Amino acid sequence: MGKVLxxxxxxxxxxxxxxxxxxxxxxxxxTPSTEVMQRFASFVANGKVDTELVTVESEHxxxxxxxxxxxxxxxxxxxxxxxxxxxxWEMLHIASGMRLPVVMTLVNRALSAPINIHGxxxxxxxxxxxxxxxxxxENAQEAYDNLIxxxxxxxxxxxxxxxMVCLDGFIISHSIESMTxxxxxxxxxxxxxxxxxxxxxxxxxxxxxxxLVLPDYFMEFKRQQHEAMLKAKDVVLQVAxxxxxxxGRSYGLFEAYRLDDAELAIVVLNSAAGTCKxxxxxxxxxxxxxxxxxxxxxxxxxxxxxxEALSGAKVIGVLDRAESFGGFGPMYMEIASAxxxxxxNPVMIDKIYGLGGxxxxxxxxxxLIDELKEILDTGKVKLYKDYLGVRE
Amino acid sequence: xxxxxxxxIGAVTEAGSADEYNTGSWRAFRPRWIEENCIQCLxxxxxxxxxxITVKDGKRGEFDYKHCKGCGICAVExxxxxxxxxxxxxxxxx
Amino acid sequence: xxxxxxxxxxxxxxxxxxTGGHRLCAxxxxxxxxxxxxxxxxxxxxxxxxxxxxxxSTTIYPYSAWKIPWIHTAFENAAATISGVxxxxxALKRKGKIxxxxxxxxxxxxxxxxxIGFQSLSGAMERGHDIVYVxxxxxxxxxxxxxxxxxxxxxxxTTTSPAGSVxxxxxxxxxxxxxxxxxHGIPYVAQTTPAHWRDLMTKVRKALEVKGPAFINILASxxxxxxxxxxxxxxxxxxxxxxxxxxxYEYENGRLTINYKPKEKKPVVEFLKTxxxxxxxxxxxxxxxxxxxxxxVDREWEALLREEAMWKAEEEKEEQxx
Numbered sequence: 113m114g115k116v117l118x119x120x121x122x123x124x125x126x127x128x129x130x131x132x133x134x135x136x137x138x139x140x141x142x143t144p145s146t147e148v149m150q151r152f153a154s155f156v157a158n159g160k161v162d163t164e165l166v167t168v169e170s171e172h173x174x175x176x177x178x179x180x181x182x183x184x185x186x187x188x189x190x191x192x193x194x195x196x197x198x199x200x201w202e203m204l205h206i207a208s209g210m211r212l213p214v215v216m217t218l219v220n221r222a223l224s225a226p227i228n229i230h231g232x233x234x235x236x237x238x239x240x241x242x243x244x245x246x247x248x249x250e251n252a253q254e255a256y257d258n259l260i261x262x263x264x265x266x267x268x269x270x271x272x273x274x275x276m277v278c279l280d281g282f283i284i285s286h287s288i289e290s291m292t293x294x295x296x297x298x299x300x301x302x303x304x305x306x307x308x309x310x311x312x313x314x315x316x317x318x319x320x321x322x323x324l325v326l327p328d329y330f331m332e333f334k335r336q337q338h339e340a341m342l343k344a345k346d347v348v349l350q351v352a353x354x355x356x357x358x359x360g361r362s363y364g365l366f367e368a369y370r371l372d373d374a375e376l377a378i379v380v381l382n383s384a385a386g387t388c389k390x391x392x393x394x395x396x397x398x399x400x401x402x403x404x405x406x407x408x409x410x411x412x413x414x415x416x417x418x419x420e421a422l423s424g425a426k427v428i429g430v431l432d433r434a435e436s437f438g439g440f441g442p443m444y445m446e447i448a449s450a451x452x453x454x455x456x457n458p459v460m461i462d463k464i465y466g467l468g469g470x471x472x473x474x475x476x477x478x479x480l481i482d483e484l485k486e487i488l489d490t491g492k493v494k495l496y497k498d499y500l501g502v503r504e
Numbered sequence: 505x506x507x508x509x510x511x512x513i514g515a516v517t518e519a520g521s522a523d524e525y526n527t528g529s530w531r532a533f534r535p536r537w538i539e540e541n542c543i544q545c546l547x548x549x550x551x552x553x554x555x556x557i558t559v560k561d562g563k564r565g566e567f568d569y570k571h572c573k574g575c576g577i578c579a580v581e582x583x584x585x586x587x588x589x590x591x592x593x594x595x596x597x598x
Numbered sequence: 599x600x601x602x603x604x605x606x607x608x609x610x611x612x613x614x615x616x617t618g619g620h621r622l623c624a625x626x627x628x629x630x631x632x633x634x635x636x637x638x639x640x641x642x643x644x645x646x647x648x649x650x651x652x653x654x655s656t657t658i659y660p661y662s663a664w665k666i667p668w669i670h671t672a673f674e675n676a677a678a679t680i681s682g683v684x685x686x687x688x689a690l691k692r693k694g695k696i697x698x699x700x701x702x703x704x705x706x707x708x709x710x711x712x713x714i715g716f717q718s719l720s721g722a723m724e725r726g727h728d729i730v731y732v733x734x735x736x737x738x739x740x741x742x743x744x745x746x747x748x749x750x751x752x753x754x755x756t757t758t759s760p761a762g763s764v765x766x767x768x769x770x771x772x773x774x775x776x777x778x779x780x781x782h783g784i785p786y787v788a789q790t791t792p793a794h795w796r797d798l799m800t801k802v803r804k805a806l807e808v809k810g811p812a813f814i815n816i817l818a819s820x821x822x823x824x825x826x827x828x829x830x831x832x833x834x835x836x837x838x839x840x841x842x843x844x845x846x847y848e849y850e851n852g853r854l855t856i857n858y859k860p861k862e863k864k865p866v867v868e869f870l871k872t873x874x875x876x877x878x879x880x881x882x883x884x885x886x887x888x889x890x891x892x893x894x895v896d897r898e899w900e901a902l903l904r905e906e907a908m909w910k911a912e913e914e915k916e917e918q919x920x
Contacts, residue, residue, distance in 0.1 A: 135689040138682055162693065164685040169721030173678035176718065179671050180646060180682025186690055188682075206671050211514035272513060310516045312667040313687055313696055315642035318519035322670035323657035325515050332508035333515050339508070515659055522656065522663035525619035546606035550795050551832050553629040555618040562607035571618025575625030576829030593829075 114293040114359075121284035124252040124291060125191065125217045125277075126151035128259040130161055131299035134215075135186030135306070138166035138177035142196040143229045144281040145219035149191055171196035175203035175214075182212035183321050185311025187263070190214070193281060194221035197235045201242070207274045208243025208337060210321060211309075213266035214274040216244075217259060220382070220433075221281040222468040230469020231281035233381065236410075237434040237442040243337055245275035245344050246411040248381050250367075253291040255279040257361055258408075260294070263303045264351045270343040272309065278410075280383040282469060298358050341412040348409050365414040367406040368421045370396060374403030376484040377425035377458075379447050381407055384431060384465070384472045391477035402481050413446050419454030422447070427459045427484045431500070433466045440497055459487055465500040476500050523571075527554065531574030533593040535567055542590035548578035601640050601803075604796050609637050613665070620663035622655040625828030627818035627835065628734045629656075630792040632705070635732060636666065638799035639806055644687075645703045646680035648710030649673035651741040651820075652734065674714040676704040677722035677731055684727045701806045702728065708735040708749035712775050723782045723811045730805040730812045733775065736820035744823040748773040751843075752894055753887050754875045756823070761878035766887055771894050779813040780849045786812035788848035790857075793835035797846055797857055804850070817844045825874020837869040842899040854905050866895045 119127070125148045129137070139149040149165075156165045166181075168174045171192050182188040192200065197218060207214050218236050222228040236246060247262055249255035258277045266275040279285060294302075310319045325333060345365065352363040369389050371377060380388050385406040395402045405421055407413075422428060428451075432441025440448070444462035451458060463480055466472045480500065487493055542564065549557040549564055556572035558565040579591040602608050615636035622629050628651060636643060644667045647653040653670045656663040671679045680702050690696040704722075706715050711733040719731060738756050739745040746759040752771045755761040759768035780787045785808040788801040798816065805812035817838055819831035826834060838844035841864045846857040867888060870876040879887050 135693075136682060136685045138678075138685070162689070164689040166681055166685045167725065168678060168681070169717060169724070173675060173681070173718045173721055176671055176675035176678035177682030177685065180669060180679035180684075181686040181689075182682075183669050184644075184683040184686035184690075186686045188686075202672055203675070209514065210516075210671075310512075312644050312669055312683055313690065313700065315644065315667060315698060315700055318665060318667040320517040320519055320657055320662035320664055320668050321514070323515055323517045323659040323662060324654045325659040328505065329511070329515070329659050332506070332511050333513075335508040336511065336513050340513075517657065517660060517662045519662055519667070520617050520665040522619035522658075522661040523617040525621075525661050527619055527621065530624060544607075546610055549610055550606055550634065551630055551792070552633075553622065553624075553626050553831070554620070555614045555616060555629075555633060559610040562610055564610075568618060573624035574828075575831075576827070577625055577630075577831055580829045581832050 114295050114298070116290060116292050118288050118290045119252060120147070120286050120288050121252040121255055121279050122147035122219065122286065123151060124256040125259060127293060128256045129189055130155045131294070131296050132189065132260065132263055132303060133161045134163050134189040136164045136166065136178070136181035136188045137190055138168050138174045138181065139190045139192070140168050140171045140174045140196060142171070142193045144221055144285045145191045145193040145217065147285070148217060148219070171199040172203060175200040175207065178214045179203060179207050179210065179212055182214050183210065184313050185308035187306040188214045189216065191217040191219065193219045194223055194235045197239055198223060201239065204239055204242035204244060209333065211272040211340070212274060213272055215259070215262045215266050216274070216276045218276045218278045219281045219285045220278050228468040231283050232467045232469065233433040234435065236276070236278045239276070240411060240442060243273065244411065245273055246409070247275065247277045248408055248410055249277060249279040250382055250385050250406060251284055252289050255284065256291065256293070257355065257359065257363065260299055260302060261351045261355050261363070265344060265347050267306065268347045271340050271347050273340050273344060278382065283383045294359060302355070302358055345409065345412050345414055363408065365409045365417050366421065367408065369404040369406065371403030371405060371421055374401050374424060375426045375488060376400065376402040376481060377422055377428045378402070378404045378431065378477070378480060379407070379428060379443060380404065380431040381433065381443065384433065387472055387474055388477045391474050391481065395481050400481065400485060402484070415450040415453055418447065419450040419456065422451065422458070423454065423456050425458050427487045429480045429484045430460060430462050431480070432462055432464050435464055435467065459493060461487070461493060462497040463500040464497070470501055472501065526570050527573050528570045531572065531596045533574040533576060534596045535572065535574065535576070535578055535591050536594055537567060538590050538592065541585045541588045543583065543585050545583060547581045547583065548591060551577050551581050553577065604799050612637055615665045616656070617663045617665065619661065620656040621658060622651060623822055625821045625831055626651070627736065627792060627820065627831040628652045630831060631734055631798065631816045631818050634792055634795050634798050635703070635802050638802040639701060641806065642666070642698060642700050643703055644683055644700055645705060646670070646676045646683060648676035648706035648715055650707035650710050652705060652707065654741065673710050675718045676706045676710060676715060678718040680704040680729050681722045681725065681727045684729050701730070703730045703732055705732050705734065707740070708733060708737060709739045709747045712748045712773050720782065723779065723784050723813065726810050728810055730814065733815045734818040735815055736818045736823060738823045740820045740823045749775065752891055753879050755878060756875070766878055766884055774898065776815045783852060784811045784813065785809070785851055786849065789815045789844065790846055791817040791835035791839060791844060793832045794839065794846060801848060823875065826872060830872065834869070834872060837864070837872065840864045841866045841869040841895065843869045843895050845899060845902060847902060853909055854902070856902055856906050866892050
């Protein structure tokens with residue numbers, strides 16, 4: 113088995129990229145993901161990888177170059193955060209519309225204004241509809257494992273879509289934790305060789321990428337993308353199964369924590385899930401039937417499976433680390449859609465928390481569970497959507 | 505027309521397929537080649553925006569009327585022979 | 599690889615790599631330039647194209663007029679897109695996965711090059727990719743309906759710089775992009791027109807040959823925007839050169855050469871008067887605007903002559919030392 117080392121989340125990502133050894137990386141520095149490409153640049157400079165590193169002049173150009181490189185016919189990766197992802201936004205749709213399996217790490221950070229460099233999910237949630245597969249990660253280990261699996265998922269013949277792996281800025285990207293790395297050859301064999309489809313560099317079989325598609329054909333291509341997303345869900349599970357064989361670590365579409373007989377459920381993404389799990393344990397010790405669901409695959413969203421996992425819960429508290437001003441948070445809307453299409457009708461509340469890196473403490477999780485319990489006992493909901501951890 | 509299951513993903517398109525598309529119907533004026541006035545300078549060929557002058561073994565032949573849009577650049581650039589143009593523009597359908 | 603002589607008879611034996619059946623307007627200057635560029639190249643080309651007339655009209659699904667590998671992604675990023683393609687080429691070549699010699703060209707109109715694509719162009723040039731960026735400059739956003747760009751000449755009537763009763767068309771002179779590209783210190787920069795096909799093709803060959811980035815700015819008439827008959831593309835390009843509105847010149851490793859000096863430089867009105875977009879400048883009250891147009895042309899032309907003279911003087915000094 114692999115080495116156990118104490119590293120930051122960014123270092124874990126950079127290490128995965130070294131092991132993946134993509135053909136081209138095009139990237140632009142932005143806090144808190146900068147360290148990923150910085151470390152990767154040193155791998156390039158020291159011959160540890162044989163990647164062409166394109167140090168572009170903006171994130172827009174980073175994604176543009178990634179698209180050009182991917183269409184040319186090789187494996188392509190990048191990393192970004194926040195404003196960088198926002199600047200790429202136009203190109204994110206183009207990468208997915210062209211069905212190019214670019215793989216990107218998104219170190220989650222709040223979007224301006226006011227400018228803030230710390231972690232929340234407004235960047236990734238803003239990119240929800242860009243046609244990218246999204247895998248979310250609680251810690252450095254999951255981010256590392258997800259990134260390696262993302263290569264296989266994105267490049268799968270049934271999928272051929274770009275994928276992003278999300279981890280929390282600073283909380284994970286800059287914190288040191290102990291984790292297990294796979295040996296280089298295991299990663300190399302797991303991901304396999306890149307198989308190009310219509311490479312631009314095949315000058316003997318020229319193709320046109322990016323034509324003008326008018327109303328007569330446009331919807332057919334969107335329908336294809338939807339189909340690829342539907343298939344991606346199965347591919348995620350197949351790849352996870354194979355990954356477990358080489359790593360011993362098991363992954364699904366989400367993590368269900370003490371959910372089997374739970375009357376109360378928390379739904380939470382990424383690092384805050386760790387904090388919540390500790391608090392769930394405390395409440396379980398006191399006899400409160402509470403559990404937790406931590407989505408891993410957010411796009412495509414596994415509605416049916418999530419709803420089944422939550423079908424026993426009477427009250428659900430969804431934690432959203434991103435705002436949809438004037439609406440419910442993005443995670444709440446997914447869970448509501450899941451429960452509705454499943455025909456179950458639990459009471460659901462939404463809590464906006466942790467924006468701009470605001471600490472999410474165990475007492476916040478406790479406050480939420482207390483409120484869920486009160487709803488269960490009284491049947492009364494004070495506010496369906498509220499903030500957690502904000503000063504009045 | 506093909507359904508979504510049959511189309512190549514990502515709208516990847518066959519190179520050069522526009523050759524099948526008829527833009528000749530756009531013409532209001534039609535160029536006519538007068539071979540006896542032609543000195544085979546090939547200016548018409550190098551200045552044609554629509555690749556609509558057929559050339560074989562370094563010599564021009566008939567217009568490709570499927571693609572010619574009738575812009576008239578060839579007629580303007582044609583030096584002709586002894587002051588007589590080898591290309592003249594005539595109203596389409598007359 | 600043998601080089602086709604730059605004679606039309608020989609060139610005409612080559613395959614045309616842009617098919618007919620594209621849907622650019624009748625008499626458009628852009629495809630004339632594109633055909634010449636691809637005929638000049640004797641090596642395989644992979645191209646990226648910025649959003650614009652050339653891009654939309656040549657690739658209306660399921661048709662494509664391009665016989666070469668070609669990619670369009672967005673408007674402002676043809677240079678970044680081709681950077682990625684070229685980087686992948688270098689990566690795969692180094693790994694022995696590809697053996698052919700391939701050259702890379704990005705095409706953009708003046709909107710996609712002078713304006714929205716300026717940053718990505720500058721970045722790609724600075725990074726030193728082995729690419730050629732070709733701007734076909736028709737002096738406005740023609741694809742969206744003739745809006746002014748920073749390449750639009752002074753005084754031109756466009757839909758966003760209309761010649762009105764108070765404001766007489768575009769008030770600003772055009773950006774001198776060719777000079778700005780030369781200031782990047784890249785190995786090759788040139789300016790030409792499709793009317794001067796031999797000049798254009800020679801420049802394309804030089805641009806493809808140099809190791810590193812090259813930029814070619816090509817004046818491409820747009821009869822819709824210039825308000826001219828459809829048969830004027832070549833004649834108006836010739837006038838642009840004869841009036842020194844669009845001089846033919848090149849920078850080879852920073853050294854300027856003016857490729858053509860008219861024996862008698864024509865007044866710029868000769869170029870302006872055939873085009874409807876400048877019609878209002880010819881009313882009596884706008885005479886000063888015509889004068890100013892001439893001054894702008896003179897200023898740039900004289901600066902070019904001075905710069906070339908400086909280079910010649912330098913070289914003479916060097917020769918004397920030897």
